[in-house]
Amino acid sequence: MRFTFNTKSTALCLWMGVIFLLSHQNGQDSSETSGILLELLKFFGIGPGSSVQGVLSYLVRKAGHFTEYLILAILFLRTRKGRGSSGRSALYALLFVFLYASSDEFHQSFIPGRGPAFTDVLIDTAGGLTGIILFEWKQSILEKQNRIFCKK
Secondary structure (H helix, E strand, C coil): CCCCCCHHHHHHHHHHHHHHHHHCCCHHHHHHHHHHHHHHHHHCCCCCCCHHHHHHHHHHHHHHHHHHHHHHHHHHHHHHCCCCCHHHHHHHHHHHHHHHHHHHHHHHCCCCCCCCCHHHHHHHHHHHHHHHHHHHHHHHHHHHHHHHHHHC
């Protein structure tokens, strides 16, 4: 697998850096980042100590994991576009997302107030898989449009 730097690969590397920096926050800083959500929940009448607030906070944090890796998979596939089998690229993307998510959780084991969680790796990988599916779906639509316009 050959990798050359261009704007697509730069975007991928920058996004990997964003994920790394978010994971590098200590437990307190990470919670404060989520505090923005808690303030928003208060605005909607869901106050501190509410069981709904705790559940929503948890779901939003996990949705963040899911979305980070959905984007990572799409950026990875964009770097591979036009380099052979889309099935092989999808497999490489899924493997890449899983390995990066695993290394991210390992990284968190060294951050005060944070710890590794294999469930997060699974959520991250599910996000990546969703990104792969969305990317491939979009590509198939574009290919169909190109075939239709080329026939005219």
